[in-house]
Amino acid sequence: MSLRQAAERVLLGNWIGHSTVPSRSLYPHQWSWDSAFIAIGLRHLSPRRAQVELESLLGSQWSDGRIPHISFSPAVARDAYFPGPDFWQATTVGGVETSGIIQPPVHALAAWLTHQADEAESVRRNFLPRVYPKLVAWHTYLRTRRDLGGHGLVAIVHPWESGMDNSPAWDDALARVTPAPLDSFTRQDTNHANPTDRPTDLDYARYVQLAATYRDHQYDDATTPFEFALEDPAFNALLITSEHALADIAEYLGLDPAHHLKAAEELTHALGQLFSEDLFHARDLHTDLVPARTISGLIPLIVPGLPQAADLLATARSDHFKLGQVHLVPSYDLTGPAFERKRYWRGPSWFNTAWLVHRGLQAVGAHPDADHLKDDLLALAGRTGFAEYVDPYDGSPRGAQTFSWTAALALDLLESQNAPTQL
Template sequence: MTSLLRSGDVTDTDHDHRALRAAATRVLLGNWNGRGTVPSRSLYPHQWSWDSAFVAIGLRHLSPRRAQQELEWLLSAQWADGRVPHIVFNPAVPAGAYFPSPDFWQSSSAGRHRGAPAHAETSGIVQPPVHAIAAWLVHRADPRESARRGFLPRVAARLDAWHRYLADHRDLGGRGLAAILHPWEPGLDNSPCWDIPLGRVTPAAEDSYRRVDLDHSAAGDRPTDLDYARYVRLARDYRDSGYDDAAPHAFQVEDPGFNALLVAAEQALAEILRAVGADPAPALRRAERLATVLTERLWDDERRIFAPRDLHDDRLLPVAGVNGLLPLAVPGLPRPFADALESTATGERFQLGQVHMVPSYDLTSEQFDPNRYWRGPSWFNTAWLVHRGLHASGSTDAADELRAGILRDAWTSGFAEYVNPRTGAARGIRDFSWTAAVVLDLLSDPREER
């Protein structure tokens, strides 16, 4: 792809933005399967949970109706216990096209007692709860069309059930935070943040499954065979428990990114509930409680960042990942925390403004890898969240500079899944949906209330 947005400064001309918008639109339309949007046509041929939330945020600038449909289709596969599964499988896709496949998860049988839907096969784990944020933004993009289709009334109860599931079933530490049971759940699948708790997991036998991801991506970009075997073991054990959150789990962690996004989502849900004439107070109480416990329980004063807490020994993990910066996106985050996070983001660990976007892991760590999945590369969706947080905290210059970098890197990488933070080189899959989606959002009217 010939660069219109040069590697130095983004040229903010209407021509450049028209070309970038047209290219991003092409990506999203090309990845639409008639009911929802796949992250990519190759490696990810189904619908992913938080991917679709970002897709809807971008689609609202093209077609608010399609953005609504994106979320509605995802939520139609919600389980009766309230969980929103991280994958909704397309039955038209051959079973061998992706692993773990529907045959592995066995949602309609193993998840039957948890209320897994009979009409759709899904995974059994979850992803970050960004859906209420997306739904509220989608509604506000065209309130008249939203009202005509009854969008908010249709999704409000489902979103409330989703948040209640996290509050009622995932508070495994007993302090009010949602726990994750698998490294795939916080979205930062292969991050060094999970190395310590993951090291306790007995790996699955490598001859018991076949990795399909390596058919589409370079092995150096993907998780190692040992880590992948541990992911499979965790998912298999959870499945064999009947997806029982109260069963013993080898991996139980309170993640700051997951919980920060839940705070923001609870506040968005309160707006949705208010708009449909329901009581927003329970969602607001949950948001206030979460925000308080987040700062009390997950703040690492030594590293000046939020850190995951390993429930195995109830200790903060000695790590610094982009998930620790995501509380910037919490509305009303106390000023001392916001200032400390911005200082950390611009410091040696993440070098915001000096590298491409926001590295997914501490640049100074021995575990940092600029190319391997979530172990260092910069991702577009987390950069968008940090951008949103910087704007909310009043750091508009840093936010604007990050915005320019996101747009530049999306164009020059061919809408890559992620990039090397030092060089900007494209890594992973190209024509990736959430990359295109956040570009469309950042190209929208900057005066729009966000």
């Protein structure tokens, strides 16, 4: 079986009729930024299905514009995943049960790429005119409700919102949080993955407490006393990239793209506040820049015209990340004090962040680096059975298997120059 066929099999196997689960076992619902990455790959298999993936996710959008990080499937047992719908207590006007927090805004980029995959099908289904106002509302929520520091940048209020759940960048901020009692919840993730790969029970107890506090304040960004509030470089870089995508969508629809380009310019300028020496760092709104060097600090390579691109490229090649010398791009500084080669986001290499860095390397003209990273990603995807993430040193699979965004992004790198095959 070819790598393309194997990737297609994963995506077809994880499709549940209107969306794609990240993993049948570990993540049995629809996740926000997963669906965006999945659509980017699905567009090569079925542009229509990629459109439905994004439309399904946008169907769980809240009235304030936020796109929640989980849209719960009513066909799945309520206790199959924790925290589940009974914990979050959040239901949209349309009756969809969701979580109350968010994830990085890859969605406009995914929508634009999906449209480009089959323009005729996109026009036939009126795809862009339907999703554009929802994406604008999403970005408006982020820029107005989540500029908690007044710096012109979006803040995350839970580690899960970064998508990089237990990154060492969050350690000091999490240490301020009084954990929920361990006997007050039952984890499900460790039933489907090696506990040594997953966040510790203490970290999880703090995640639960942060989410419960937000929930108990009705997910109100103005009144919740956020103990955890940080400006994350990757989150903001993805918002910039998606603002550029919204500008492209607006122009295609005959609308003025100027306000999207202005937003991207303002965000790019503000992002410079997070740069120190040779890397972007998260900023803790209770303290200052976080010293931890993480993959999040390299993701701004995707930002068009980024002034610090040459510095980021040098850092990626340095001993901190060893681009081209280890597998993919480590999620945390290889020389850092908190490095763990197997534990979730504390050192392992992930396929989605590698795809983003690859896109950034191409944008800055580092084509040999980009080609090597692409080849490594494709080889690992096939060799590991589309693992969730890998050990950066030996490439061994970690986390869930047959993981949807791994298959989708491998398919994208394989097929981005080819016409899509219709189902």
